Amino acid sequence: MIKKLLVSRTTISTGFFVLFLFLVGGLNVAFAQTSLPAGGSSFETAVSLSPGTYQGGALQGWQELYYIVQVKAGQQIIAEARGFSEAGCNLFLFNESKEELMSNYGENPKVSWLPNANKSSYNYYFKIANDYADVESFTVEVSLTNYYDANSSTDAGATFESALNLNTIPGSYTGYLSKAFYDIPCIGDDDEDFYRISIQKGIPYEFKLTPPTKGRGTLALYDATRQLIEEKYSPNEGAFISLFLTPAANTSVFLTVSGDLSCDILNYKLDIKSSVSVTKFYACNGQYCESAGEFSSLAKCQESTTKTCYQTENCDNRCGTPPECVKDSDCPAGASCVNGTCVGGGVCQDVCVSGKTKCFDNFNYNKCGDYNNDGCSEWSTPVYCGEKNKCQNGKCVKANGCTCSAWMNEGCNKNDCQKNEMSQTRTCEPKNCDKQNQCLSDPSCIIPPPPPPPPPPSPFALLLAFLKRLPIWKWFIGWYSLFWLAFYIYFALCLQLIARKTNTPNEWMAWIPVANIFLMIDIAKKPLWWFIFILIPLVNIVIGVILWMAIADRRGKPNWMGILIIIPIVGLAVPGYLAFFDYKSGEKVEITPPYAPTGTEEAYKPTVGYKHPCKYCKKLIPPNSTACPYCGKVNPLGPSRCPKCHEPTEKDWKVCAKCNLDLRITCPFCGKITFFGEHCEDCGARLLVKCPQCGQEQPPISDNCIKCGKPLKAEK
Numbered sequence: 001m002i003k004k005l006l007v008s009r010t011t012i013s014t015g016f017f018v019l020f021l022f023l024v025g026g027l028n029v030a031f032a033q034t035s036l037p038a039g040g041s042s043f044e045t046a047v048s049l050s051p052g053t054y055q056g057g058a059l060q061g062w063q064e065l066y067y068i069v070q071v072k073a074g075q076q077i078i079a080e081a082r083g084f085s086e087a088g089c090n091l092f093l094f095n096e097s098k099e100e101l102m103s104n105y106g107e108n109p110k111v112s113w114l115p116n117a118n119k120s121s122y123n124y125y126f127k128i129a130n131d132y133a134d135v136e137s138f139t140v141e142v143s144l145t146n147y148y149d150a151n152s153s154t155d156a157g158a159t160f161e162s163a164l165n166l167n168t169i170p171g172s173y174t175g176y177l178s179k180a181f182y183d184i185p186c187i188g189d190d191d192e193d194f195y196r197i198s199i200q201k202g203i204p205y206e207f208k209l210t211p212p213t214k215g216r217g218t219l220a221l222y223d224a225t226r227q228l229i230e231e232k233y234s235p236n237e238g239a240f241i242s243l244f245l246t247p248a249a250n251t252s253v254f255l256t257v258s259g260d261l262s263c264d265i266l267n268y269k270l271d272i273k274s275s276v277s278v279t280k281f282y283a284c285n286g287q288y289c290e291s292a293g294e295f296s297s298l299a300k301c302q303e304s305t306t307k308t309c310y311q312t313e314n315c316d317n318r319c320g321t322p323p324e325c326v327k328d329s330d331c332p333a334g335a336s337c338v339n340g341t342c343v344g345g346g347v348c349q350d351v352c353v354s355g356k357t358k359c360f361d362n363f364n365y366n367k368c369g370d371y372n373n374d375g376c377s378e379w380s381t382p383v384y385c386g387e388k389n390k391c392q393n394g395k396c397v398k399a400n401g402c403t404c405s406a407w408m409n410e411g412c413n414k415n416d417c418q419k420n421e422m423s424q425t426r427t428c429e430p431k432n433c434d435k436q437n438q439c440l441s442d443p444s445c446i447i448p449p450p451p452p453p454p455p456p457p458s459p460f461a462l463l464l465a466f467l468k469r470l471p472i473w474k475w476f477i478g479w480y481s482l483f484w485l486a487f488y489i490y491f492a493l494c495l496q497l498i499a500r501k502t503n504t505p506n507e508w509m510a511w512i513p514v515a516n517i518f519l520m521i522d523i524a525k526k527p528l529w530w531f532i533f534i535l536i537p538l539v540n541i542v543i544g545v546i547l548w549m550a551i552a553d554r555r556g557k558p559n560w561m562g563i564l565i566i567i568p569i570v571g572l573a574v575p576g577y578l579a580f581f582d583y584k585s586g587e588k589v590e591i592t593p594p595y596a597p598t599g600t601e602e603a604y605k606p607t608v609g610y611k612h613p614c615k616y617c618k619k620l621i622p623p624n625s626t627a628c629p630y631c632g633k634v635n636p637l638g639p640s641r642c643p644k645c646h647e648p649t650e651k652d653w654k655v656c657a658k659c660n661l662d663l664r665i666t667c668p669f670c671g672k673i674t675f676f677g678e679h680c681e682d683c684g685a686r687l688l689v690k691c692p693q694c695g696q697e698q699p700p701i702s703d704n705c706i707k708c709g710k711p712l713k714a715e716k
Contacts, residue, residue: 036140039065039128043098046125054140065128067140073117074148074155076178076188076265079126080110083138094125102187114147114178114188114265117155117162147176147265149193156193156257160226163194163254169205170273177259177266186263195255195270202300203274204246204415207255210269213238216260217268221245224252234260235451244414279361282315283307289315297416298360311361350377359391363399363435390433402433412445420445487572492516494575499523501579502554502662505703524550525664525673541566552578554662556655612637616679633679634686640677643687643699651675661701668700 036054040046046066059065071077081091084107091109093101101124102111115122128140149156149164150173156164166173178188199205211217216234219241223229232241245253259266281301283292292309295301301309310316325337352358352368354377360366364382371380385396387404407424414423415437422442428434495510504523509515521530524547533543549562555578565571611620614628614636621628621636628636639648645659653663663676670683676699679686688697689712691705698706705712 039067042066043094043125049140049142051142051144054142056138056140057136059128059130059135059138061130061133063130066125067128067142068123068125069142069144071113071115071122071124071144072154073115073120073122074146074153074176074190076112076114076145076147077124078110078112078141078143078145080108080141081128081138082108082141084108084130084132084135090127090129090131092127092129094127096123098125112187114176114190115155116158116188116190116192117164118158120154147190149173149175150195150270155190156195158190158192158194160194160222160254163196165196166272167198169197169199171271173270173272175257175268175270177257177268187265192256192258195257196252197255197272198252199245199247199250199274201247201249201251202295202304204244206271206273207243207245208240208271208273209242209257210240210271211238211259212267215266215268217241217266218256218258218260219243220256220258222254222256224254226254229253244411246415279311281309281311282313283309284315284319287319289313289319299416311359316358352377352379357394359394361391362433363390365391365394365396384435388434399433402428402430404428404434404436407438412442415439490572491575494579495519495523497579498551498555498575502551503665503701520547520551522666523554524548525554525666526550548574553654554664556660631684633684635678640675643676643701649677651677665700 034052034054036056037047037049041064043066046068049067049069051069069077069079077093079091079093081089089109090103090105091111092103093111093113095101101113104111111126113124148154150166152164154164156175175193176190177193178186178190207219207221209217209219211234214237216237216239218231218233220231221229221243229245230243232243234241247253255270257268257270259268279297280294281292281298282289283301283305284290284307289310292301292305292307295304295309298309298311308318310318325331328336331337354368354370356368357365358368358379360382363385365385366379366382368377368379370377372378385391388399388402389396390399390402391397405426405428407426410423410425412422413419415425417423417439420441421439422445424438424440426436428436492510495516496507498504499507499510499519499522502523504519506519506522509519517531517534518528521528526547530543530547534540545562545566547562548565549559552561552574553559557578561574561577565574612623613619614621614625614631614633616628616633616636617631619628619630621630623637625636627634640650641647642649642656642659642661642663644661645656647656647658649656649663655662661676664673665676665687666672667674667680667683667685667687668689669685670680672680672682674681674687676687687699689700690697691708691710691712693710694705694708696705696708698712700712703712704710
């Protein structure tokens with residue numbers, strides 16, 4: 001007994017141990033993750049992945065892995081990388097053309113994309129870029145979510161040619177869009193769905209779009225030739241849209257659905273209804289009365305069959321007798337065709353026996369009488385028998401067992417109603433036992449003007465939308481680049497204006513990098529080899545201050561303003577002040593006056609009969625000499641005059657006291673700085689240039705000739 005008990009306990013222990021191993025093994029299998037294949041190093045070597053969760057090994061800093069995933073149209077790809085340090089990593093998604101679609105940065109970056117139906121399937125690349133320290137392991141998860149349209153296994157077409165056929169009419173369908181934000185794709189490019197629908201003649205259809213509660217939609221209807229019939233969009237978030245159409249023939253139409261500006265998947269519902277109350281009509285085929293079909297009205301029947309239609313099964317006993325007419329043109333002038341008989345036109349003929357009635361349809365009747373005062377009898381327009389009554393054998397009788405619902409407004413100018421009439425419908429059991437459609441005059445039937453289209457986004461809004469999608473470091477670089485671009489334009493414009501106002505040639509060099517430094521040196525009247533100092537660290541700061549002090553001096557401003565250029569923020573205003581602020585009228589300019597405060601101009605004239613020293617060579621020459629007989633220079637006795645306004649000037653002056661002309665110029669012959677007088681102080685050449693076109697001599701105050709306007713070229 002004891003032996004059996006020990007054996008039983010041993011067996012039970014062994015069983016529990018086996019069960020434990022099975023559970024542990026099962027859990028290991030259940031929680032196991034597939035090892036991530038070694039990724040490629042480029043697009044060409046990208047490794048294919050299927051949807052699933054993968055465990056990656058060690059990933060070195062600055063290492064990149066490339067993978068490729070196949071996606072069907074209507075499927076959203078989602079790729080996520082997890083397990084990185086606080087520095088995070090970059091995850092990029094590319095299309096088949098290797099163009100970047102989106103990127104994300106962080107400890108657990110995620111990217112996703114929902115494509116359109118331009119192709120049945122796509123290949124997408126995603127790149128894992130570890131931009132920081134090495135990681136021992138990480139996890140990659142790839143999933144595909146089906147967002148198929150209209151209960152199909154694909155995405156609705158993105159063009160008329162690829163439109164998705166909807167065969168079940170009426171019906172209710174669900175669709176999805178991945179709308180772009182101001183034409184910048186966010187999570188996909190499935191921004192419009194196309195559907196093709198076959199519809200039947202004479203049946204009213206309603207196409208209704210219901211967007212999500214926090215979304216807007218646009219619904220457009222096109223005919224078989226792709227011509228736009230009608231288009232509407234939601235006036236506010238969550239508002240549904242309805243389009244109505246009653247085709248004149250069996251045909252196909254196109255519906256397009258698009259969404260509003262968002263960076264999310266737009267889930268919409270599309271309902272297609274065909275609710276119509278029809279009546280069975282008959283028409284003569286030779287001498288036999290046959291069914292003409294079911295139509296919403298007598299006019300629809302006669303328009304469709306081009307025959308006279310009747311609601312009675314015997315066609316009012318008119319078959320076998322050739323009708324006098326089919327249309328008004330078959331009757332004499334002025335007469336009209338009424339149920340196969342010409343009425344009016346001067347020749348009067350009774351159409352019916354006065355006072356007789358007949359049924360127009362199940363709930364309307366006609367009464368014979370002279371209604372147009374032509375002396376002949378004709379049928380009246382249809383007269384309604386009234387609620388819960390029907391027409392039988394030309395008389396209105398009580399309609400037993402006929403139950404109808406309340407009238408429902410369908411809208412203005414619908415179902416053959418006029419623009420100022422409200423169309424109402426209801427359902428009756430049995431079908432067509434009473435009137436199911438009617439038109440009532442309604443003052444509210446005013447066609448509202450279409451809402452104005454939304455304003456186009458401003459360039460600044462587009463820029464902000466683009467920058468919001470960038471990682472923080474790219475965003476910083478973008479703003480930093482914009483700041484330096486604006487500063488460069490500002491600086492170049494200021495330097496150009498300063499060069500123009502100081503009569504410095506080649507002002508266009510202000511817009512060219514490096515060349516603008518040579519222009520600054522030229523404006524400051526310094527040797528061009530000073531450019532070498534600009535290349536030396538620390539020294540270039542001193543040289544820059546000296547140059548701006550000289551530029552301020554040439555603009556007639558205090559030279560200490562050049563020191564302000566090295567002060568942050570304040571230094572930005574210095575070029576603008578020197579460029580845009582000139583001397584105002586009445587402002588004091590510290591220039592030595594040309595004459596003494598007392599005396600007259602007669603005192604400055606040479607005394608006749610006495611020789612006077614030449615102001616150039618100091619030798620005595622006769623009075624009133626126009627040129628020195630010794631040195632040959634002109635105007636040896638009179639004061640120096642401004643080449644522009646001809647007012648007297650002095651050698652110590654920097655600018656003309658009257659016209660503000662810069663009196664320190666570069667000699668066109670020796671290239672040295674000299675006083676703008678008659679002759680160069682260094683080479684002695686006369687400060688005149690000769691026009692190579694017309695020969696006019698003139699001071700070098702302009703790049704063009706003052707006579708012919710052609711470019712000048714200096715000649716010694």
